[in-house]
Amino acid sequence: MGCYDTLLSPQVASFAFGAHGMLIGGRWQSAQSSKTIDVFDPATGRKFTEVPAGDAADVDLAVRAARRAFADGPWATMPAAERGRLIWQLADRIEELVDEFAQLESLDNGKPVQQAKAVDVPEAVARFRYMAGWAGKINGETVGLSQRGEYHAYTLRRPIGVVGQIIPWNFPLVMAAYKLAPALAAGCTIILKPAEQTPMTALRLGHLMAEVGFPDGVLNIVTGYGETAGAALAAHGDVDKIAFTGSTEVGKAIARAATQNLKQVSLELGGKSxxxxxxxxxxxxxxxxxxxxxxxxxxxxxxxxxxxxxxxxxxxxxxxxxxxxxxxxxxxxxxxxxxxxxxxxxxxxxxxxxxxxxxxxxxxxxxxxxxxxxxxxxxxxxxxxxxxxxxxxxxxxxxxxxxxxxxxxxxxxxxxxxxxxxxxxxxxxxxxxxxxxxxxxxxxxxxxxxxxxxxxxxxxxxPALAFGGMKQSGWGRESGFHAVELYSSVKAVLAPLN
The missing domain is CATH 3.40.309.10 (Aldehyde Dehydrogenase; Chain A, domain 2)
Incomplete structure (x- = not known):
C-alpha cells in the first residue's frame, strides 16, 4: 500500500487491496500455474495488490467457457431486447459508482481522479448506453437480385461468436467499454485480457456484470502478460475474432498469430497526430x-x-x-x-x-x-x-x-x-x-x-462517430454501427420461388 491510501473510500480500498481472481465461466479463480503479477501505484512506485498471471492454460479454459455460453447457454437464446436491457443496467450501475471507478482508475493508472470522474467514467457509461440501443436493431435486408426469375433473397446479420479482446493501460475502463459494449450488443461472448499494469476496473466490471444478471461465461477475464495470455488468446483456434488496442508492434504480432485459424482482426494502434x-x-x-x-x-x-x-x-x-x-x-x-x-x-x-x-x-x-x-x-x-x-x-x-x-x-x-x-x-x-x-x-x-x-x-x-486508423494506425472502425459490424457477420439466404 502507498501513502495515499487514506484518499480512497473504504469500499475502493477493500476491493483494491483485497484478493483477486480471474473470471472464467462465472467463477473467480487463480491461475492454473498459481503464479501472480504485482500491481503498482504509479504515484508511489509501490505494490498495492496482485492478480493471477494467467497463461495459455487459463486462456483455453476461458475460451471453452465462452464457447459454451455462446452455443448452449441462455445468452444464445436471449432476445435482443433483453441483451440491450442488461447492457443499459450495467451502464446505470457504473454511473452510480462513478466515484468508486474514478478512484480505482486513478490508483491503478495514475491519472487525476477528477479527470477519471469527468471523462473516463462518463465516456464508459455513454458507450454502454449507446450500444444497448443497437442490440435490438441489428438487422439483415431483403435483396432484389439482378438475374431473371422469381427468388426470395435476404441477408441475416449474426454475432461472430467467441471474441478475444486485449485492452491497454492508458484508458483501462474506457477501452473495456469500447470493446465490450458492441460485442455484447451483437450477442458475442468474450474473453477480456486487461493490461497487466491496470487490471482493477476490468475486474470490477466483471463483478458488476454478474450482479446485473449477465449469464455465466458471457464475459471471461484473464489477467496476464501480453506475451503469454495475450499471445495465447490471439493464436487460439476456437476464437472467432480478436480485437486489440495498443502499440503497432504488438498489433502486427497479433495479426500474424491470427492467421493460424484466419480469425477476424480489428486493431486500434499507435499515432503521431x-x-x-x-x-x-x-x-x-x-x-x-x-x-x-x-x-x-x-x-x-x-x-x-x-x-x-x-x-x-x-x-x-x-x-x-x-x-x-x-x-x-x-x-x-x-x-x-x-x-x-x-x-x-x-x-x-x-x-x-x-x-x-x-x-x-x-x-x-x-x-x-x-x-x-x-x-x-x-x-x-x-x-x-x-x-x-x-x-x-x-x-x-x-x-x-x-x-x-x-x-x-x-x-x-x-x-x-x-x-x-x-x-x-x-x-x-x-x-x-x-x-x-x-x-x-x-x-x-x-x-x-x-x-x-x-x-x-x-x-x-x-459513441456514434466512427473511430479508427489508417496506415499503421490500425484496421477497422470502432463506435457507431461500424463497431457492431466488427462483431457480426452477414449470411446470404436465397430461395427460388418457382
Whole structure:
C-alpha cells in the first residue's frame, strides 16, 4: 500500500487491496500455474495488490467457457431486447459508482481522479448506453437480385461468436467499454485480457456484470502478460475474432498469430497526430487546445497531438502560450485533489519518455521543459516542448507516448504542401486543424491521411462517430454501427420461388 491510501473510500480500498481472481465461466479463480503479477501505484512506485498471471492454460479454459455460453447457454437464446436491457443496467450501475471507478482508475493508472470522474467514467457509461440501443436493431435486408426469375433473397446479420479482446493501460475502463459494449450488443461472448499494469476496473466490471444478471461465461477475464495470455488468446483456434488496442508492434504480432485459424482482426494502434495551426486561428482556443491535445492523460493517448505545425506568424505566440499552459498544471498523485498532471504508468515507460527527450537533444533540437515541482517517488516527468524538430528526427517520427510536443514552423505553403508534411508518417490515426476559414478547414480535412480529423478541437469523441486508423494506425472502425459490424457477420439466404 502507498501513502495515499487514506484518499480512497473504504469500499475502493477493500476491493483494491483485497484478493483477486480471474473470471472464467462465472467463477473467480487463480491461475492454473498459481503464479501472480504485482500491481503498482504509479504515484508511489509501490505494490498495492496482485492478480493471477494467467497463461495459455487459463486462456483455453476461458475460451471453452465462452464457447459454451455462446452455443448452449441462455445468452444464445436471449432476445435482443433483453441483451440491450442488461447492457443499459450495467451502464446505470457504473454511473452510480462513478466515484468508486474514478478512484480505482486513478490508483491503478495514475491519472487525476477528477479527470477519471469527468471523462473516463462518463465516456464508459455513454458507450454502454449507446450500444444497448443497437442490440435490438441489428438487422439483415431483403435483396432484389439482378438475374431473371422469381427468388426470395435476404441477408441475416449474426454475432461472430467467441471474441478475444486485449485492452491497454492508458484508458483501462474506457477501452473495456469500447470493446465490450458492441460485442455484447451483437450477442458475442468474450474473453477480456486487461493490461497487466491496470487490471482493477476490468475486474470490477466483471463483478458488476454478474450482479446485473449477465449469464455465466458471457464475459471471461484473464489477467496476464501480453506475451503469454495475450499471445495465447490471439493464436487460439476456437476464437472467432480478436480485437486489440495498443502499440503497432504488438498489433502486427497479433495479426500474424491470427492467421493460424484466419480469425477476424480489428486493431486500434499507435499515432503521431499532427496539430496544424493556421495564421487566422483563434489563439485563445488554439493555445489551450494544442496544450491539451498533447498533455491530456500525461500524453499517454494514441491520438495525442504530438506534432504541432504552426504558421510562422503565430509560431512564437503558440510556443510561449503552450509553455504558459504548462505552468498552470499541478503535477502530483492522481488521487490528490487539485492534481491535473499525474505520473506515467511505470518506471520502464518513464525511462522511455526521458530517453526520447535526450534523443531530441542529441539530434540538435531545442528542449523547453516545464519546471513543475516534482513529487518524490512515482513515475513523474515534466511536460516538454521540442522546438526545431526536423521531420527526419526520431522524436518527429516515432510515437513517444508521453507529454512531449514537437513544434515546427511553416510559411505560406499551399494546402497540399502542408498536408504532405502532416502525412509524412507511418501513422494515420487523428489530426486537428485550427482555423477560422471553413474552406481551408474542409479542404485540408480531405487531404489529411487520418481516421479522424478535428476542426478547432482535439480528442473529442462520441459513441456514434466512427473511430479508427489508417496506415499503421490500425484496421477497422470502432463506435457507431461500424463497431457492431466488427462483431457480426452477414449470411446470404436465397430461395427460388418457382
Amino acid at each position: 499532427p496539430v496544424i495551426v493556421f495564421p487566422d486561428a483563434d489563439l485563445d482556443r488554439a493555445i489551450p487546445g494544442a496544450a491539451a491535445a498533447i498533455f491530456f492523460n500525461q500524453g499517454q493517448t494514441c491520438t495525442a497531438g504530438s506534432r504541432l505545425f504552426a504558421h510562422r506568424t503565430v509560431y512564437e505566440k503558440l510556443v510561449e502560450g503552450i509553455h504558459s499552459e504548462i505552468g498552470k498544471m499541478v503535477m502530483g498523485p492522481g488521487l490528490e485533489a487539485g492534481t491535473t498532471l499525474g505520473p506515467l504508468i511505470s518506471a520502464e515507460h518513464l525511462d522511455r519518455v526521458n530517453g526520447y527527450i535526450e534523443i531530441g537533444r542529441r539530434e540538435g533540437a531545442t528542449i523547453v521543459s516545464g519546471t513543475l515541482p516534482r513529487p518524490r517517488g512515482g513515475y513523474f516527468v515534466n511536460p516538454t516542448i521540442i522546438v526545431g524538430a526536423a521531420p527526419d528526427m526520431r522524436v518527429s517520427r516515432e510515437e513517444i507516448f508521453g507529454p512531449v510536443l514537437c513544434v515546427t514552423a511553416f510559411d505560406d505553403d499551399e494546402l497540399d504542401a502542408i498536408a504532405m508534411k502532416a502525412n509524412a508518417t507511418e501513422f494515420g490515426l487523428a489530426a486537428s486543424l485550427w482555423t477560422r476559414d471553413l474552406s481551408t478547414a474542409h479542404r485540408m480535412a480531405a487531404r489529411i491521411d487520418a481516421g479522424t480529423v478535428w476542426i478547432n478541437t482535439h480528442n473529442h469523441f462520441d
